[in-house]
Amino acid sequence: MRLHVADHPLVDHKLTVLRDEKTPSATFRLLVDELVTLLAYEATRHVRTEPKEIRTPVTTTTGVRLSDPSPIVVPILRAGLGMLEGMTRMIPTAEVGFLGLQRDESTYEAVTYANRLPDDLTDRQVFLLDPMLATGGTLVAAIDYVLERGARDVTAVCLLATPEGLDVLEKSIGSRVDVQIVVAAVDERLNDQKYIVPGLGDAGDRLYGIV
Ligand SMILES: O=P(O)(O)OC[C@H]1O[C@H](OP(=O)(O)OP(=O)(O)O)[C@H](O)[C@@H]1O
Numbered sequence: 001m002r003l004h005v006a007d008h009p010l011v012d013h014k015l016t017v018l019r020d021e022k023t024p025s026a027t028f029r030l031l032v033d034e035l036v037t038l039l040a041y042e043a044t045r046h047v048r049t050e051p052k053e054i055r056t057p058v059t060t061t062t063g064v065r066l067s068d069p070s071p072i073v074v075p076i077l078r079a080g081l082g083m084l085e086g087m088t089r090m091i092p093t094a095e096v097g098f099l100g101l102q103r104d105e106s107t108y109e110a111v112t113y114a115n116r117l118p119d120d121l122t123d124r125q126v127f128l129l130d131p132m133l134a135t136g137g138t139l140v141a142a143i144d145y146v147l148e149r150g151a152r153d154v155t156a157v158c159l160l161a162t163p164e165g166l167d168v169l170e171k172s173i174g175s176r177v178d179v180q181i182v183v184a185a186v187d188e189r190l191n192d193q194k195y196i197v198p199g200l201g202d203a204g205d206r207l208y209g210i211v
């Protein structure tokens, strides 16, 4: 497993506003979108390209274009939906699949309630989007899901992670496939309710306002 933690003052600034409990949903949504755009730069460093001949006003030259088959971007509902627009703006040819996973409030286990993904993900680059990597249960379930469908090139883009969650991910997934995790920050720990500390609260509720 490869972990990349963004180290950039703009990311830190936006994250601080995001964490503030006084930040309203409208601003929160905007900031999530902006943060994903910044993280996408690193997350797509190895996006597949192929050569493309073009003619400039001066000469012909060989550039690149995003390869076929196109990458597939998968927001994990609900909160991951807030990251979709920012990511597809960066990869306009990407296809979009959906995974609905919700953490059970008493067992903290991830329960799958929806999926709309191609059956065959062989040779597809997959970008999973979820702002919160807390216990790691949700991301492990999502990665297992795409691995079962043949994906081998998987990048997860998250805003916050915990050391505990990253540990779970490494133990569960790390030996099976080389997954890349791109995060804005790794926070201190989980609290007794398995919330990220200092964190930003419930990302889905803060994005969409419905508890
Ligand atoms: O690492 P974990 O301990 O599994 O927790 C992380 C998950 O919890 C949140 O989703 P939630 O279950 O609140 O669903 P929501 O996005 O619909 O609010 C978050 O968006 C992650 O998907």
Ligand SMILES: O=c1cc[nH]c(=O)[nH]1
Residues within 6 Å of the ligand: 079, 132, 134, 194, 195, 196, 197, 199, 200, 201, 202, 203, 204
């Ligand atoms: O802190 C947390 C943990 C899980 N899910 C969230 O939305 N926030």
Ligand SMILES: [Mg+2]
Residues within 6 Å of the ligand: 079, 202, 203, 204, 205
């Ligand atoms: Mg939630």
